[in-house]
Amino acid sequence: MAAIVRLSAVCRRGVKPLFYQTTLLARPLVIPHKHQEQPYMLTARIHASQALYAASGSKAASLHWTAERMLSILLLAMGPVAYFNPSPVIDYSLAAALTLHGHWGIGQVVTDYVHGDAKIKMANAGLFLLSTVTFAGLCYFNYNDVGICKAIGLLWSK
Amino acid sequence: MALLLRTLARQGVSVTRPQYSVLYRHAAPMGTTAKEEMNKFWSKNARLNRPMSPHLTIYKWSVPMMMSVTHRGTGVGLSGAISAFALAALVLPGNYPYYLDLIHSLSIGPFLIGLAKFGITFPVSYHTYNGIRHLWWDIGKGFKIPEVYRTGYTVIGLSIITSIALAAI
Numbered sequence: 001m002a003a004i005v006r007l008s009a010v011c012r013r014g015v016k017p018l019f020y021q022t023t024l025l026a027r028p029l030v031i032p033h034k035h036q037e038q039p040y041m042l043t044a045r046i047h048a049s050q051a052l053y054a055a056s057g058s059k060a061a062s063l064h065w066t067a068e069r070m071l072s073i074l075l076l077a078m079g080p081v082a083y084f085n086p087s088p089v090i091d092y093s094l095a096a097a098l099t100l101h102g103h104w105g106i107g108q109v110v111t112d113y114v115h116g117d118a119k120i121k122m123a124n125a126g127l128f129l130l131s132t133v134t135f136a137g138l139c140y141f142n143y144n145d146v147g148i149c150k151a152i153g154l155l156w157s158k
Numbered sequence: 159m160a161l162l163l164r165t166l167a168r169q170g171v172s173v174t175r176p177q178y179s180v181l182y183r184h185a186a187p188m189g190t191t192a193k194e195e196m197n198k199f200w201s202k203n204a205r206l207n208r209p210m211s212p213h214l215t216i217y218k219w220s221v222p223m224m225m226s227v228t229h230r231g232t233g234v235g236l237s238g239a240i241s242a243f244a245l246a247a248l249v250l251p252g253n254y255p256y257y258l259d260l261i262h263s264l265s266i267g268p269f270l271i272g273l274a275k276f277g278i279t280f281p282v283s284y285h286t287y288n289g290i291r292h293l294w295w296d297i298g299k300g301f302k303i304p305e306v307y308r309t310g311y312t313v314i315g316l317s318i319i320t321s322i323a324l325a326a327i
Contacts, residue, residue: 069296072289079286102237109234115200130241137244145247145254154258156327158271 068104075101086149094148095138103131225310229288232281272325279321287313287320 075097082090110123142148190198217223250257266274291309294300300309 069293072293076286076290098240102233102240105233106237109230116204117197133248134241134244137246137248138240141244141247141254151254154255156275158258158262 064104071097071101071104082149086147086153088142088147091142091147091149092139095135095142099131099135099138102134103127106131221310222306225288225313229285229292232285236281236285275325276321279324280317283320283324284313284317287316 078090078094078097082094106127107124110120110127114120114123138148141151145151146154247254291300291313294309300306
């Protein structure tokens, strides 16, 4: 009997996931006397969030979250580089990183305050347009004018 | 014994195949996504013309709350400024040094120039330092209330010092 319990608990997912189970909809079971020392295995069997997984399998939102943080860290690193090593490369990288960071940031603001499918679509379309124009403008500035790093330098040497 | 075997066997089946209806004998199945639920909630509110609970007007303002608002405010402000700058670059005739000389020629006093520089450096400093604080939270650290306040005051202090120092250069 102990063998049945073990096998059915570890099959399909292996042993490791047992230790990371969430028990969102877990219910206390009549725990057989012999297996009281292994409560984690029984709650593993009532692992309800697997169904939530099955309902919407997209990791898009969580990947977006991670990408936002990665970009933030990248932007932080660009600061000192721009100060010590100004160059066209860093100018264009800064243009891209700043625009994207701002685009995703305002995107979160839209998500927080705009409700209703049509309004959300409109707001995001407007934001996309704004971000595109912003990036175009910054690239134009980098190409036809002094560039971002030089511009800040000139502003401060006033 | 037979009851035990039946219970165990049934659960063994449920785990290996997606027949989750068996598992939900005592629990409500969640078949909708969070987005669907949120949309249903909002359209119901709109349909019933429900008034919104007062929030900004009644809650006692706290340092973390104000810092969060300021983080968002500086973010939106900086983003708007960058977009305005980019638009100006596309639309206005003349190049950057031209407009810089134009501002020069207005002979604005050093105090006002310093103030204008502070108006740029403070939002950048604050948003940067508080951004680092946010990343600290994102790796799961610093959530205890005393820590929130400590890191918060550090951000405020560093922002003021950095922005004054940069504006004074």
